[in-house]
Amino acid sequence: MVSLLGAGDEHLALIERAFDAEIHVRGNRITFLGEPGEVALAERLLDELVSIIRTGQGVTGETVERVLGMLRAETTERPADVLSMNILSNRGRSIRPKTLNQKRYVDSIDKHTITFGIGPAGTGKTYLAMAKAVQALQSKEVTRIILTRPAVEAGEHLGYLPGTLSEKIDPYLRPLYDALHDMMDPESIPKLLAAGTIEVAPLAYMRGRTLNSSFIILDEAQNTTPEQMKMFLTRLGFGSKIVVTGDITQTDLPGGTKSGLRIIEGILDGVDDISFNRLTSSDVVRHKLVGKIVAAYDEFDARTESARSERSRAGHPGR
Secondary structure (H helix, E strand, O other), X not given: OHHHHOHHHHHHHHHHHHOOEEEEEEOOEEEEEEOHHHHHHHHHXXXXXXXXXXXXXXXXXXXXXHHHHHHHOOOXXXXXXXXXXXXEEEOOEEEOOOOHHHHHHHHHHHHOOEEEEEOOOOOOHHHHHHXXXXXXXXXXXXXXXXXXXXXXXXXXXXXXXXXXXHHHHHHHHHHHHHHHHHHOOOOOHHHHHHHOOEXXXXXXXXXXXXXXXXXXXXXXXXXXXXXXXXXXXXXXXXXXXXXXXXXXXXXXXXXXXXOHHHHHHXXXXXXXXXXXXXXXXXXXXXXXXXXXXXXXXHHHHHHHHHHHHHHHHOOOOOO
16 A cells, blocks of 8 residues: 555545545545546556556556556556566666557567657657667677767767767767666676677768668667668668667758658658657656656747748748
8 A cells, every 4th residue: 555655645645636536545445436437547547556566666656647647548558568568677677668659669669670769858769779679689689789870969069079080979979878888787888899799880880781680779860861861771681670769850960951860751651561659748758847848849849830831821931
């Protein structure tokens, strides 16, 4: 009951605010009084939370909110199945999908040779893809992991920094190293990098190669040109899997340059064994404010586009 209701009845307070029903707790008995639909949903919420607790996981306020969100969305998947799916465990910490779209994305990686994960920052696109890559390497499904990003500045000009080419490129690749350290024994990573079992390199280094028996992740793909995207996808060799991640709202390409990620779905839509998965602000798993910030930007962009369209129809194009 402590796990279910939370320390200081924190979870109980969340449940009370979420339902139009009276909730009474006596010992190990919980009673709901209210509309049949609300009572049935509250009962399902408790069943799902109990199922999660029985797997040995802890339940947090965030867990309660995510389960409730899935139940209200009337999804076919059980929230307990989504939140109990274990991809990888390292140093007592498990990596799992935290939303329904994240689980569908992970399932898609299992089922398809090429998977695209498109969505805003903080939705776990790259992190989950890397967890699947490490899982595939550990289970010997592949013999190496290749992690790559286009070296495009996000407003900074790193080329002016001192140092060798490798030292200048390193800031672009640092997020990938950080994720690796979460998923593997840090002492083993330098050995795997030295042996070529794990390779972290800029996208330009992929040209002219055929990548066999590899799990290949292209991160920040919104910063690829159409030509770079084609070059990358045609590196695919036998026994390999590709995951491409990016956020088409955060392109750092020079003005006028098309994003390869923005147009790729129109080119490959309908091709077998390729899957496109979209994540949204509701899938953000960072601080709650990140999801609200992403949603606010989406709303602002929609208003701006609507205003631009209105001006265009009125014959007064914006300046």
